[in-house]
Amino acid sequence: MRRSADAILTGLPAGGATTPRYGFGYLLRRYARNRLALIGLWVVLLIIGLAIFAPWIAPHNPIKTNFENLLKPPASTHIMGTDDLGRDILSRIIYGTRTSLLAGVISVGIAVAIGLPLGLLAGFYRGRLDDVLMRLTDAMLSFPFLVLALAMAAVLGAGLDRAMIAIGIVFTPGFVRLSRGQVLSEREQNYVEAARASGAGDGRIIWRHILPNIVSPVLVQASLSTAAAITAEAALSFLGLGTQPPTPSWGSMLNIAQAYLGSAPWMALWPGLAIFITVLSINLTGDGLREALDPRLRSV
Amino acid sequence: MSRFLVRRLLLTLPVLFFVSVIVFSLISLIPGDPARVLLGEEVSTDALEVLRKQLGLDRPLHIRYLYWLGRIVKGDFGKSVRDGRPVLDTLLQKLPTTIELAITSLIVAWAIAIPAGVLAAWKRRSAWDYGATTVALAGISIPNFWLGIMLIYLLAVNLRLLPPSGYVEPWIDLSRNLRLMVMPSIVLGSALAALVMRILRSSLIEVLGTDYVRTAHAKGLNDRTVVLKHAMKNAMIPVVTIMGLQLSGLLGGAIITETIFAIPGLGRLAVESILTRDYPMVQGVVLFAALAVVITNLAVDMIYASLDPRIRLEERTA
Numbered sequence: 001m002r003r004s005a006d007a008i009l010t011g012l013p014a015g016g017a018t019t020p021r022y023g024f025g026y027l028l029r030r031y032a033r034n035r036l037a038l039i040g041l042w043v044v045l046l047i048i049g050l051a052i053f054a055p056w057i058a059p060h061n062p063i064k065t066n067f068e069n070l071l072k073p074p075a076s077t078h079i080m081g082t083d084d085l086g087r088d089i090l091s092r093i094i095y096g097t098r099t100s101l102l103a104g105v106i107s108v109g110i111a112v113a114i115g116l117p118l119g120l121l122a123g124f125y126r127g128r129l130d131d132v133l134m135r136l137t138d139a140m141l142s143f144p145f146l147v148l149a150l151a152m153a154a155v156l157g158a159g160l161d162r163a164m165i166a167i168g169i170v171f172t173p174g175f176v177r178l179s180r181g182q183v184l185s186e187r188e189q190n191y192v193e194a195a196r197a198s199g200a201g202d203g204r205i206i207w208r209h210i211l212p213n214i215v216s217p218v219l220v221q222a223s224l225s226t227a228a229a230i231t232a233e234a235a236l237s238f239l240g241l242g243t244q245p246p247t248p249s250w251g252s253m254l255n256i257a258q259a260y261l262g263s264a265p266w267m268a269l270w271p272g273l274a275i276f277i278t279v280l281s282i283n284l285t286g287d288g289l290r291e292a293l294d295p296r297l298r299s300v
Numbered sequence: 301m302s303r304f305l306v307r308r309l310l311l312t313l314p315v316l317f318f319v320s321v322i323v324f325s326l327i328s329l330i331p332g333d334p335a336r337v338l339l340g341e342e343v344s345t346d347a348l349e350v351l352r353k354q355l356g357l358d359r360p361l362h363i364r365y366l367y368w369l370g371r372i373v374k375g376d377f378g379k380s381v382r383d384g385r386p387v388l389d390t391l392l393q394k395l396p397t398t399i400e401l402a403i404t405s406l407i408v409a410w411a412i413a414i415p416a417g418v419l420a421a422w423k424r425r426s427a428w429d430y431g432a433t434t435v436a437l438a439g440i441s442i443p444n445f446w447l448g449i450m451l452i453y454l455l456a457v458n459l460r461l462l463p464p465s466g467y468v469e470p471w472i473d474l475s476r477n478l479r480l481m482v483m484p485s486i487v488l489g490s491a492l493a494a495l496v497m498r499i500l501r502s503s504l505i506e507v508l509g510t511d512y513v514r515t516a517h518a519k520g521l522n523d524r525t526v527v528l529k530h531a532m533k534n535a536m537i538p539v540v541t542i543m544g545l546q547l548s549g550l551l552g553g554a555i556i557t558e559t560i561f562a563i564p565g566l567g568r569l570a571v572e573s574i575l576t577r578d579y580p581m582v583q584g585v586v587l588f589a590a591l592a593v594v595i596t597n598l599a600v601d602m603i604y605a606s607l608d609p610r611i612r613l614e615e616r617t618a
């Protein structure tokens with residue numbers, strides 16, 4: 001009845017979500033049955049395309065100022081209008097995909113790289129290491145997410161690279177808890193016993209047997225965390241602690257737009273819409289992935 | 301019951317210890333000389349020496365931690381670098397404003413989330429369900445700083461229905477206070493509403509599948525009574541259990557909301573002290589926020605353990 005906090009936080013069922021391993025094609029077909037998830041995936045791919053091919057797609061230089069073109073509303077030459085320094089907003093939005101995706105992927109990468117091994121070890125060996133790690137993650141999870149990210153960014157200093165480290169560290173306890181919980185139920189399975197009976201050492205059991213079985217929930221959490229990390233980077237940049245000018249970042253574009261809300265509302269409309277669409281499509285993809293990887297969720 | 305209480309309290313101690321270590325490390329990890337960071341570049345070496353001594357920088361790290369912890373326990377959070385006032389005084393002065401914002405946002409969140417969650421679970425796989433879950437996903441995905449700016453543009457700049465930003469104490473002008481709180485509460489409440497709605501929906505679906513609900517149906521009760529009277533009581537447990545998480549979301553969201561709407565609460569204080577490098581204040585706000593969450597979690601667990609015996613049993617068998 002009462003679901004564990006982890007299950008509530010991750011949206012995954014309590015206990016191990018052991019996913020039977022199917023072929024990639026099978027998973028793809030299952031995924032494609034969810035139309036919203038499919039739309040989300042296409043939008044994500046489109047955004048990745050925009051980020052990669054930004055120099056060829058963007059109509060103007062995103063950081064070149066033009067003082068004869070300040071605060072121009074959307075028109076044929078500048079489809080999304082220009083900002084307070086006469087820069088083309090569409091081009092800044094297109095280049096901004098790079099900042100956002102980079103922030104999302106790198107910070108989640110940091111969180112997985114630290115959190116997954118710690119969770120594996122804590123869940124497998126239990127004991128004092130597990131006790132200490134769990135209380136430490138409890139403590140870290142007691143800090144409101146943005147409060148801790150902000151304080152860390154303040155200590156590390158402003159800048160995209162530091163913001164990514166701060167967000168990555170703040171996300172780490174979530175991955176420690178998730179992977180530990182998964183390992184706890186996996187280590188009791190027969191296949192682990194069988195592997196041990198056939199002479200496999202701890203390292204081999206963790207790496208070759210348990211890890212492949214806990215990859216799917218970690219993957220799902222990673223995709224959903226990427227969306228949250230993109231919002232967090234935008235929030236830090238909005239507050240002046242993330243990406244620094246003149247590098248295009250949706251969060252800092254919104255920060256500047258606040259001052260021109262009465263005279264140039266389009267400056268606030270586009271970057272916010274870009275964050276919203278990106279985060280929504282990644283969330284849709286993550287939710288679809290979760291359903292495709294865990295058949296039991298179909299019934300909920 | 302008393303065994304559960306003691307166990308739960310004992311588990312909180314190491315969490316508090318780590319919370320204090322993290323907060324202490326925040327200021328100790330600042331690259332370079334903390335005294336110089338605190339006082340700025342243009343300062344005499346004498347003043348630097350005095351502050352170094354005051355901060356105990358001439359002592360080893362663990363001794364400094366113990367001194368710092370001793371002061372915190374006595375309620376001495378240090379002094380603000382900006383205005384020289386005790387940090388705790390400023391925190392307590394800003395607290396009521398943030399509490400007001402948190403309460404109004406919580407009201408907005410629950411007012412949206414509970415009917416939407418019940419409807420989505422009750423009429424599962426209907427247009428209501430898909431509508432509510434899609435809106436909730438959008439609510440989770442929409443950046444609250446953008447929602448805030450757009451609301452200001454729409455309701456204050458364009459339609460002139462509400463004042464754009466600012467704050468007046470409720471006892472000075474209640475009606476203006478409430479008008480000023482409408483937009484911030486919507487912004488802060490909407491993200492929380494999405495979270496609460498999703499949890500309520502899945503927990504209600506789970507409860508609706510249990511035997512006692514089937515029994516209630518079997519004895520001829522109508523749908524409304526079964527869902528609202530029988531199932532809701534159990535379905536609300538996870539919603540209330542994550543009060544700590546909700547408070548955490550509110551405090552984090554308050555940073556953005558208070559900044560956009562110029563509300564002089566703890567969130568804006570956090571941003572201002574970070575931007576002005578007022579590190580004792582940053583430390584104070586961060587510690588304050590974490591303590592609030594730890595205490596809320598503890599209180600919720602205690603209350604629930606006394607109300608629901610299954611929780612105590614679960615803990616014992618775990």
